[in-house]
Amino acid sequence: MxxxxxxxxxxxxxxxxxxxxxxxxxxxxxxxxxxxxxxxxxxxxxxxSPMMTHAQQEAEVAAENGSHAHIVDSPLMKDPPILASQYANEQPLATMVDxxxxxxxxxxxxxxxxxxxxxxxxxxxxxxxxxxxxxxxxxxxxxxx
Amino acid sequence: MNSVWMVMIAVFAPVTLGLATLWLPRKAIELRTAVAVAGPLIAFVMLLMVTSGVKTGLATQHAYADHEHAHQIISEKVDLTTDTLDWMPSLNINFAFLTDGLGLFFGLLVSGIGIGIFLYARGYFGKAAPTSADDLYRFYPTIGLFTTAMLGLVLADYTILTLLFWEMTSISSFLLIGWDRYDKKAVKLAMQAFFTTGLGGMGLFGGILVFGNATGSVVEGGIWRWSQMLEHSEALQAMLLNVTSHPQLLWAFVLMFIGAGTKSAQFPFHYWLPGAMAAPTPVSAFLHSATMVKAGVFMVGRLFPVFAALPLFPQLIIPFGAATMLYGGVVALQQHDLKRIFAFTTVSQLGLLMCMYGLGAIDFTYKDHVFAAIDFDVTQIANHAFYKAPLFITAGAIGHFLSRDITQLNGAFYKHKAICGTMMLAALGLAAVPGTISFQAKELFLYGILHAADVYPVLWVVMVMTIITAVCNVAICVRVCTTLLGLPGGMTEADGEHHGDHHHDHPHEHGLLAHMIWLPGLVIVSFQFLGGIITPLWNMVFGIFEQPATAANYFQYKAEGVPSLLYVAKHLGSIPLWISMFCLVAGTMLGLSKFFRGSIKDFADKIYPAMYWLAVTGGGKCFRLVQTGNLKHYLIFVLGALLLGFGWTVAVDAEMWSTLTGDEAARVFEYWPGILIGLIACLTAVLIPMTDIRIVRIVFLGACGFAVVALYLVYQAPDLALTQLMFEIISVILFVIVLRLLPKEKKGADAGKAWRIPVAVCVGLVFGWMTLTAASHNRGETTNPDAQPLGHTLAQHSYGLKTDDDGNPKLDTAMSGDVGKRGGGGTNVVNVILVDFRGFDTLGEIAVLGLAAMGVWSMLPHRRRKGIKYRKVESDYPKEALDPLESEVTT
Amino acid sequence: MSSSILRTANGIIFPLTLLFALYMALKGHNMPGGGFIGGLIAAVALVLYRMSHGPDAMMRLMPVHPRVIVAMGLGIAALTGVVPLVFGEPMLRSIAPYISLGVGDPVHLPSALFFDVGVLLVVVGVSVGMIVRLGEEVEDE
Structure with a gap:
């Protein structure tokens, strides 16, 4: 990108x-x-890049599916800079854009x-x-x- | 009272009371004079008290002042600095004062002569003169400021504080020299003085900074106080003797000398001093006898105890000083305006004082010499002030009543006995006639040269120059006296054409205050004769200051003080005495002779206009080469520089560039919607210049903007996308409106395609590549595992980080948590950055926005149109009454 | 530029847009939005109203002249900057308390909100003011 x-x-x-x-x-x-x-x-x-890296994608998918399932074909985008949780400590910042x-x-x-x-x-x-x-x-x- | 407060009062009393006179009734001249004079008077008394306080310290020094180690003992045994009042401690600028002999002597001299001058101003601006009330109204605050600046300059301990006061003297002297605001010539001369001394001020500034930076090895953080400099004189002198390994100190000295030399009117920068005669006489008398021009001498005296060890010190100062001395003396003889005569003798005397320090430095390095002129620097400086101030005072007075042109004054004594009598007494001081302290001072100077010439025979040249100067001074005295008394040999109208009369037709005044026009002069000049005849008295008073003035007072002769006339008479055979006698005889003959009676111009008067022409006219011509006024040329300059700079970076690291481009190019297809949006953005952008129809252009412009909005969305920036979307809408509307106000496009908007396209493509490529590198490098490998983008740190602090007792994060609702962990209290990181982390920036930004809007409104002044009424304004009142801003713009 | 369809439609759209602008501004601290966006949306709404109802109608809608709005906005923003100084805090320091209203969840009310309101006012005043001014020029010609 x-x-x-x-x-x-x-x-x-x-x-x-x-x-x-x-x-x-x-x-x-x-x-x-x-x-x-x-x-x-x-x-x-x-x-x-707004795209997740390969490793980040794998981790993301694993977290969703509970196992190392398939890797999606279309790449995943990072998150917008809106904190999902109010505690930034819990948020994986690596998948958020700067x-x-x-x-x-x-x-x-x-x-x-x-x-x-x-x-x-x-x-x-x-x-x-x-x-x-x-x-x-x-x-x-x-x-x- | 704490001495720092006493000195503070002394320094700031003149300006405070001077400003206070502004609130007194304009016509109450006597009252205003009294209040203003209290300023220097308070300063004088305060400084006397400080002197008596530290006198015991000075005496201790004196006791220790034995042959060899005096300069160490001085600095170690007695603390002459006052306490410090913090001002800007982090910048090493505070109020602390160094009340050593040199500083106190200058302080007392400035305030003492100041009292006389303040009184004289009352006489000079005379009550009966039409502008007197106005002049005095302005005069006292201004000269009060100047006095304060001068006192601060000589007493300040912090180097930068000295500089601040130094610049303050430049500014206030500018106001004083350009006193007659409507006289263009006076204003020009004031500018000349200001620029010249201002230039020197920059030199001093640079010198102080370099010195502070270069002395980090001596004192932690560098030396920023004069007292520190004196304290560590041993270490500094060791560095200076081996200056090749500390070149910074050399530069520090050269720069500071530029400051001192321009301020003290050293050749060839002396031109500002005679030019400054445009000032009213009280100002000239003050500036040129004891204050402004002595600031440079003071600075050299301040530096002397340390920098005398620098071999360059005498090598630089003696030639400049001697040349100034000779030049001033010779030119002074050939002037007709009294003020100009005395101005050039001032130049000459300043050269002598500088020379004296240079000669002192030679003795400094040869400690077996038992005598140096430098031992009596205070005497030399005081001596000059005590005859020069009366000379100016009386010159101004006689100019008031008759004329300042000496050829017009034949026999003036019989009309104005008091004024002319005082002037002649002062002129005797100029001639260094036995009986004045000036005589002994000159003797001591000659001794100094003799001893120095033993070491360096080349200094006999200086001896010859001194003799010529002395002869000229005597001749001036003889001419002044014979002319005023109407004796044969005096100047007459035949000696020169009469250039414009300086006569101001002031009605005579009566009463004591009217005598203020000469009385201060008589009081001041009486010190000359008191000192010359009762020399032990002089030694008692000024000896106090001589001792610690420099660290070099280890010469035995010193203890005996200035020799009395009796002492001189006992040593009839000494060479300096013979030289003095020769000067007196030769000077009298020259004065009575027909030679050098004309009036000549000072060639240096052309230096400043030439420099001015070079800077303004020549500079303007060069400037025009670049500043063509054509937008195209500016753009070409800027872009050319950009391309050159980029080419250089690429050439340096060509491999990195190609790898980088290759890597990124391989990943270009990772997200196809992105490619599509990018294509749209590029296409619409390229289409803009393809058409001549303006509305179509705007449509493409808008379309390009929407593509950018989509790019923001791809980059996960919802805030940006929303803002850009709204912004795009409003901008397009603005464009459409404005285009209707502009003339229709002519054909051929794409003229110059042939060269515009290549330039545009090159610049585009440069920026594309720059973007690529910037974007790719910030995710590079770092050695620090904790490293993360700054934005992520901000994200972590965006809400708040409070944890409860179990270590789990918790709402920081009460905001009682510890401040370091307090967050912005929001989850939209971008917004929190804007309104919190960078809130001040945003505040400035909306202010800019408001300013832009104000610019629009003021450029298009509102024309009142009927039909528009704001809801609030619909009332019986006329609109103007409710909206003053509105009516102001319209009317 | 006077079309009855636009005018009628704008009768509904205009208040809704203004409401939306307010919503964006108020939610800006925790969701996409903020003073800038809110201000620009409100400005666009006003400009649209100007298109449908004419310039005079829009000016009548404004309680005060746009430049007063700008001044108010700047004043509010500066004030929120200065207030913390009174409490010995650094300038523009914000607090984000939860204020309980007695019913429902406590309301999250960051003090930066007031700053954002100032920003909103400035943006509205500037955009509308400029367009109004330039628009008047066009009508004069």
Whole structure:
């Protein structure tokens, strides 16, 4: 799964960079939007694979069936970071995904929302003031100022 | 009273009382003067009390001060530090004071001269002048701050505390020099002084830090107190003598000397001092006689007992000091503005004082020499203050009534006898005429050079330089006196074109306070003559401070104190006496001659403007090369750096990268729904730039976001998925709204495809690979069996870990359990992290969110529209009355 | 954007969504959810209401201007941070007592809940406020 995620990160990053290098600020805004997805995904990848390892699966199945029965064909996913029991000591944490990256991403999502709104408003204001949102024109204005 | 509190009161009295004057009635000038003067007065009295307290200690030192081991005994037998008031103990910044001879002497000098200056300010800013109330209103708090800074600087024991006060003097002197806020030139000169001394302050800071770090072997944690430095002078000197194996100490000294040298206006950084003459005269008199410029001298004096052992000490200080001395003296002779003349003699004298410490260091290493100029550093410093302060005071006074241009003052004595008389008396001190303490001081300095020149014949050059400087000083004195008295040989208007008049037309005042414009000067200069004629009295007073000022007072001659005139007369044949006599004669001849009467410019005045140009204009030009203002260029710089950095990492460990990629690629098919979702995410992302139609682009953007939501679900992150889902909806709405406000897309949004695609692909690959490594490495083998992801630790603490008596986990309902095991009280680990473990972060985050919203609202100011009414506001009141913020934005 | 189907449907959907948002926020400490999610759901509900009933109707629904909501939220969150200081505890220290209501099981009431409510208010205020403001701009043009 990590590989899939890495490819997603690569593609979203590439597209967002392509958009940001574009001629118009609208594309740049979309690029920034996409960039936050890409960054979040790459943080998510750091929580490791959501799949259980072979040994974990065996143990899980054994616990359910009471014996070393068959191993299921489709792999088992780890648990979400919600404690099933209120006593973490009793919980096998190894089969739970790492909650820390998730908390970080949650923060990042909300912040990126604020930043997005701010950026879009800036775009509107820029367009009103300079009558253009073309990157090259704005650079020209900056040189004149 | 505890001595630390006494010193605290002494240090902070000037600023406290200075600020207190702000609450007094503006017009009550006398009252304000009285309150403000109480500041330095209290400081002076307090420091006198402290001195009498430690005097017995000083005497003990004196008794032990035998030939060989004095410097050890001093540090061991007497504790001259006060108690410590904790401020920031973990950073080694506390209030503790070192009340040794040097510190106390400087403290008394600053507060003593301060009393005179505070009174003089009353006379200078005169009651009748239109701006006087305003000026005095600002003046006392500012100069009070400066006095406090200066007192703290000389008395502080903690090195960093000294630095803080040091910077405080820079800042407050900036305010004082740029006193005339509307005079652009004055402000510029104030900036010049501030930048120059500020630069030195950075040097001192660096030096203190390096010193503290380098001395960890001497004292645990390094030396952060001056008293510690003196205490361990033996060990430090041993290190310094073998400095090649402790290069850090060398750097510490060089950096600290940069601080001292710029503050004390050493050539070529002396330019700020004459420039600082833009200040009102009370400030000049204070800053340039006893305080600001002496801070550097003080610092060298502080370092001397230890760093004199460093071979570089004399090698660095003597050339700079001697050059400053000569340059200042020669330029001073060729000035016409009285304040500039005295400013350059100050530069010259500062060079001499530095030189003196350098010469002292030479004697330090050759202990068989029985005499060094350094023994009388306190005398030298006091002597300068006692003639320079009156010179400035009277220069300002005469400028008030007539002019500060010496060519305009021919015969001024007959109009303003008291002022000109005081000035001439002080000028005698400048010339080192027998009868002033200045004479003996110069004799002692000459002795010092003679003895040092025995060791290093090259120092005869310094002797010659000193003679030239002395001749110039005498010539200045002769010219001042002849001019003021209107004698032949004095300066006349013929000697120079008249550059702008400095005359301030202040009406005359009467009464005692009006005399404050010269009286403090007379009082101060009287010390010159008292000391010069009744030398034993001088020795009695200043001898107290001489002894422990440095650890180098093991010279026998010392015990006898400054030689009296009688003593000098008995040794008529000595070389220094002949040199002095020669200087007096030659100086008088030069003063009366026609040579060097013009006024010259100081070439160093161009140094600062040149540096400023280089930094601001030149720097701006370089800056423009990178800061083009074009987003494209910034992105290319950033991405280029990224690609280079990545390429380097890959090149370093290419094998690891390929193995890693191979391993992960083999597991790509382990979960097919994941692949499907990933495909959707990639496809929608790639489709975004394929179209020119903006609404379609947004649809793809949203679709990509939903695919990301699904990825979160695969990764077992329900909170994330939910948040992202809602966020996606709102963002798409936002985008649609904003796009309607923006102009329609032109054709050709994909211009520059040819270079954009390769760049984008490269960056994408870099990030993909970075993700891969980061994700794969955190599950690597560790040697510690207990190691687990931080997130799992947080999960364990997420609810609470209380156990009952049987060892079984139990609800921690009462929250009475032991604090270490207290948890967040929730089972949703992500939420507990957000609101509890990282709660402060979340608080900051929502604040940022609020700020972003405020940015949006302020960038798009609200236009009042009819029809919208909030439920609460539907009342008879006008809306503005209920919502002040709203009306403020509109109007 | 005024369709009677949407309007009618929203008459039922809107209160339910708000209830759901509240539920998510309150259960957030022990189940998926929390202040952020609750806030965003409520914001989406309000935006949907704006679509169906028009901007003015939505603003009438808001008891105060969104920026007041933001300020309230920030205030509540900051207050929950400061209160522990009064008891000599570190800032933002939370407690999670079970409060017995006399009937049924004791209610689990973590103090972090108040913090979460602050977060919710900020998120609602910010999202709605921004969309409202930008939406007004569109209508003005």
């Amino acid at each position: 990590t590989m899939v995620l890495a490819i997603c990160v690569a593609v979203t990053f590439a597209v967002s960079i392509y958009l940001m290098l574009g001629r118009e600020l609208k594309g740049v805004a979309m690029g920034v939007f996409l960039l936050s997805h890409a960054a979040n995904l790459s943080i998510l990848a750091m929580s490791g 909650p820390l990256p998730q908390a970080l991403i949650l923060t990042a999502i909300v912040i990126s929302f604020g930043v997005m709104a701010f950026l879009l408003t800036l775009l509107v204001v820029t367009n009103r003031k300079t009558q253009t949102i073309e990157v090259a024109d704005l650079a020209e204005e900056a040189r004149k100022a």
